[in-house]
Amino acid sequence: MTPSTATLPTRGIADRLTGLFWRRPGIFLLLLLLPPLLWLGVIYLGSLLALLLQSFYSIDEFSGMVRQELTLKTYGELLRPQNLDILIRTVVMAAAVTLACAAIAFPIAYYAARFAKGHWKAVFYLGVMLPLWSSYLVKVYAWKLILAKEGILSWAANATGTSFIIDGLLALPVIGSSSLSTSPLGTFMVFVYVWLPYMILPMQAALERVPTSMLEASADLGATRGQTFRTVILPLALPGVIAGSIFTFSLTLGDYIIPQIVGNSANFIGMAVYQLQGTAGNIPLAAAFAVVPILIMLVYLWLAKRAGAFDAL
Amino acid sequence: MTIAVEFSDTSRHFGSVKAVDGVDLQIEEGSFFAMLGPSGSGKTTCLRLISGFEQPTGGQIRIFGEDVSNTPPHLRNVNTVFQDYALFPHMSVRDNVAYGLMVKGMGKRERLSQAEEMLDLVKLGQFGDRKPSQLSGGQRQRVALARALVNKPRVLLLDEPLGALDLKLREAMQDELKALQHRLGLTFVFVTHDQHEALSMADSLAVFSDGKIAQIGTPAEVYDRPRTRFVADFVGSSNVLPPQLTQKLGGPAQWSSIRPEQIRLADAGPLFGPVTALRYLGAGTRVVIDAEGTQVAAFVPAGQPVPAEGSIAYLNFDAAALNVMEEK
Numbered sequence: 052m053t054p055s056t057a058t059l060p061t062r063g064i065a066d067r068l069t070g071l072f073w074r075r076p077g078i079f080l081l082l083l084l085l086p087p088l089l090w091l092g093v094i095y096l097g098s099l100l101a102l103l104l105q106s107f108y109s110i111d112e113f114s115g116m117v118r119q120e121l122t123l124k125t126y127g128e129l130l131r132p133q134n135l136d137i138l139i140r141t142v143v144m145a146a147a148v149t150l151a152c153a154a155i156a157f158p159i160a161y162y163a164a165r166f167a168k169g170h171w172k173a174v175f176y177l178g179v180m181l182p183l184w185s186s187y188l189v190k191v192y193a194w195k196l197i198l199a200k201e202g203i204l205s206w207a208a209n210a211t212g213t214s215f216i217i218d219g220l221l222a223l224p225v226i227g228s229s230s231l232s233t234s235p236l237g238t239f240m241v242f243v244y245v246w247l248p249y250m251i252l253p254m255q256a257a258l259e260r261v262p263t264s265m266l267e268a269s270a271d272l273g274a275t276r277g278q279t280f281r282t283v284i285l286p287l288a289l290p291g292v293i294a295g296s297i298f299t300f301s302l303t304l305g306d307y308i309i310p311q312i313v314g315n316s317a318n319f320i321g322m323a324v325y326q327l328q329g330t331a332g333n334i335p336l337a338a339a340f341a342v343v344p345i346l347i348m349l350v351y352l353w354l355a356k357r358a359g360a361f362d363a364l
Numbered sequence: 365m366t367i368a369v370e371f372s373d374t375s376r377h378f379g380s381v382k383a384v385d386g387v388d389l390q391i392e393e394g395s396f397f398a399m400l401g402p403s404g405s406g407k408t409t410c411l412r413l414i415s416g417f418e419q420p421t422g423g424q425i426r427i428f429g430e431d432v433s434n435t436p437p438h439l440r441n442v443n444t445v446f447q448d449y450a451l452f453p454h455m456s457v458r459d460n461v462a463y464g465l466m467v468k469g470m471g472k473r474e475r476l477s478q479a480e481e482m483l484d485l486v487k488l489g490q491f492g493d494r495k496p497s498q499l500s501g502g503q504r505q506r507v508a509l510a511r512a513l514v515n516k517p518r519v520l521l522l523d524e525p526l527g528a529l530d531l532k533l534r535e536a537m538q539d540e541l542k543a544l545q546h547r548l549g550l551t552f553v554f555v556t557h558d559q560h561e562a563l564s565m566a567d568s569l570a571v572f573s574d575g576k577i578a579q580i581g582t583p584a585e586v587y588d589r590p591r592t593r594f595v596a597d598f599v600g601s602s603n604v605l606p607p608q609l610t611q612k613l614g615g616p617a618q619w620s621s622i623r624p625e626q627i628r629l630a631d632a633g634p635l636f637g638p639v640t641a642l643r644y645l646g647a648g649t650r651v652v653i654d655a656e657g658t659q660v661a662a663f664v665p666a667g668q669p670v671p672a673e674g675s676i677a678y679l680n681f682d683a684a685a686l687n688v689m690e691e692k
Contacts, residue, residue, distance in 0.1 A: 264448055273439075273464050273515065278467045287452075359454075
């Protein structure tokens, strides 16, 4: 056997590049990270900063021109009763949607994480993801038809003699109206439907990471099912719940289509931004409105962190 | 003598799989009992039957005389040290240990002081504020132990407690567990697939095979007088001799076993054949010869001459060392 050399000759540019990356792993990392960093740093953060800057400009009432001087006047306008109304309505809706999504999603996510195996797991993923494959607008219009006065829901309620439930709900002040499709209750139902997958999936991922042995350990140490839920499952699943609630909360805060199609045409933040930057041409006030959800989310995350929601990460 | 745990004709079948099949077993109070067997032999299922995470499909289980068939895990005064320790990652070490007392409604001051006491017992007194993720494997194991012991269980169950530790730590923990058990006088039931661990720690042990108990006894009984070929092979790798060889050595026409360390090299003897393998073990050398088609191993202590591979060697032993087995 002839002795071979300790190293083999390089086979071209690719081998030399590999060699370079091997000696300097930092270069490779930089090349990998540069495109996303540019995207996030320049385009995303840049436009956010531009938005923030716009919100400190104001509009001249007489000429309708944007005055490029820094002022808090536009933020002051947010506190006018009709604008404050929009903010409060949007935040209350987002909170209600988030709570409802969490309550509905938890049993589904728990079942999928703990009991579903093989085929049933596939059925679960398909069931949760399938609605995301169809157009958002189609789903919202479909719901308008479902909830309409002559829609399938009231037809089914009539047929089963349960229309008194719908009538009772619609008779409620504030959330009721003449029909579900024109009531805030209807807006709420469509929001819950459309954002539910965004709550289920992170919750399921978090619950899946809680090992069975931990639940057994809790029972072994004398905890009842309720105690295990409160002291072990919930804290360990909390990062998932928070992640899901960030989705449902912020998506509701920013949406401007659903309240336009289903509901009583009351304004939400997203609709206000849409109208102000479009027809009204009041970019500073639109920007100020747009900053509000960002601030709310920052405060929410800060509170969640303080409450220890991310301790189990 | 009180019986702490009793299985009577207990079975746990999963469909057609007989994980535990007609087991009869009595574990004495205050003993250190080992369930030994290869994976899938039913030993862990037996442990889970005691803790209540599995329910028998046949027969009964009694803990201190009480039938526990209808008692859920959280109402059994039995605690488990889990194989992966199952410490709660979001709680401090102290809160982990105090967990059992907390869910039973003990006041904060009292339970934390008891937890602290128990942490001192397992020599982790200064680690109470840490999170489990900040501890080493051996320390986590002690926390799991303290968390179980603080509830003063009537029986402590340990599922492969030392499996995840490295050799040196494992040996240290073996001594420590044994000492702890002795001091507390508790009944320890532990599951292991490691025969050395079972032999060195247990007062008595059950060898499991295919959901059944192959043999029960003290370590010496099981080691010296294995009743079946499986036990002879699994516990300490005995030589297993077929009936015709047993007969030639002066026994009945049955399977028999003999331990390598009971066989010595001689100038003449009933067993002989070419040396097929030599393995140096430090304290001696394991010499394997081919005697009429059966591989027979002898242990030659260090300092004695070792035959060359391929040469013919003669083996001899005391007639009493030959263990004739019941199984055909």
